[in-house]
Amino acid sequence: MLADILAQLQKQATGGESGVAAAFELNWQSLEPEAQKLASLLSLFALAPIPWSLVESAASVSDLEFDLKANRTVLVERYLLQELAEDTYQVHERIRELLQQKLEELAQADELKRGYCQAMVAVAKDIPQTPTLIEFAEATLAIPHIEETATVYQPWLSDDDLISPFLGLSRFYKGQGAYEQALPWGEESLSATRERLGESHLNVASSLNNLAELFYLQGRYNDAEPLLIQALSMRKHLLGNEHPDVAESLNNLAVLYKLQGRYSDAKPLHIEALSMRKRLLGDEHPDVANSLNNLAVLYYSQGRYSDAELLYAEALSMTKSLLGDEHHDVAQSLNNLAELYK
Structure with a gap:
């Protein structure tokens, strides 16, 4: 396991934490540029299992036109990436921290972040209002990475895409009847869209509508009504x-x-x-x-x-x-x- 390898590095290094960083640096310098870019992209994902299909989507949007699987093998062999199951991987927490530092040194850092966000937005948009068991299973592994997009990488979302991760997360939890888990995403959606897009925007109206629905599903009818009335008024005004x-x-x-x-x-x-x-x-x-x-x-x-x-x-x-x-x-x-x- 990668955690065991890191523990051994720490035990062997005389410089404590600096020994781990030094060992990582030697490993990093021996990588080809393509492997470095892939490792940097992987550092954007949450500390959770990563379906390889999500990596392929983010790489495609980011125009990484090289052999992903060959470079994935290199990263696994260098203990920078851990294989959990077939086509499912994870980056160790300390390795992720070091890779994120390398990401910020890349000229393509912003491009990779935008590509990651666009890939997660596409997944979020595909989450239906009422997921079936198959759709729920397919979406579950992507949820931590969509959450990462909605929080950590929100600045790299376009104005049009800003609302999408929040709506996808809300639908995911609401579709299971987990209204308490859905509610924070509904509230954050309204806050984020208002802050960036202003008080009179269609995505603000959508956020109002979505949050109101979560309120009335919880029986909070008095909280829902003014939001629905405001959303209706805004949509009539704009559309x-x-x-x-x-x-x-x-x-x-x-x-x-x-x-x-x-x-x-x-x-x-x-x-x-x-x-x-x-x-x-x-x-x-x-x-x-x-x-x-x-x-x-x-x-x-x-x-x-x-x-x-x-x-x-x-x-x-x-x-x-x-x-x-x-x-x-x-x-x-x-x-x-x-x-x-x-």
């Missing part, structure tokens, strides 16, 4: 009254009112959201099915079972047609219809 994001805000506010038992407030918003989505997206769209389902939930809560049944059935048929029989939205529609029949 106009006819836009899918405006429809989303209307829908979310209606869902909150339904949860509060404010059915008369929820109904016109659900109907407006459904009508807008049909106009903008067409009669056959997952968001239209979502609105049909949410309006049916409202009717069910009001005891209007016949009206609810028609909408539930339409939403189920549309979801199956658009997403296939094996999808969590289909399962949700089946469950809602079964609950109505019960």
Whole structure:
């Protein structure tokens, strides 16, 4: 193990910690430039197992056009990289510190940091609202590295990408019902976007909307309402009254009112959201099915079972047609219809 090797170096070195640094320096100087660049890139990853596919993505974005696997073998042989399992690696904490110092000496340091961030953003964007077991397993190993992007390397995120790691992390935890773990990322998203982009920006509106959803999932309805109202107002101001994001805000506010038992407030918003989505997206769209389902939930809560049944059935048929029989939205529609029949 790499930790054992470091312990032996420390025991043998007369200079204590300086002996480890000296041994590392000798090792570093014997590396080819390509191996040095790869090692520097690896130092950006969190102190956690690293799927090699993430390294390949970051290297590709950073235009590292050399044999990654051959240089990976060199780093493993030089004890700068530890192989944990097939295509999964990790850098020891002390080695990572020394490699990060070398990274800062590279002319490409900023380019590597931006490439790392872009690769993690791509992974974060692929995390769905409700991850399946397979999607959850695929995303789990990437989570520490996305967290590193959202915190340590936030300055190297572009304005457009700034919100993405936070949204991905929030979706990951929210999809498991881990709302307490999701909440800090929702709060940090709002803080980071406001600080960099100002008070009136679409990504600020998205952060408001996401944080509000986390609040109402926790039953914190009074905390959620002003955020949803602010997000709706901001989206109308920035996008106009006819836009899918405006429809989303209307829908979310209606869902909150339904949860509060404010059915008369929820109904016109659900109907407006459904009508807008049909106009903008067409009669056959997952968001239209979502609105049909949410309006049916409202009717069910009001005891209007016949009206609810028609909408539930339409939403189920549309979801199956658009997403296939094996999808969590289909399962949700089946469950809602079964609950109505019960």
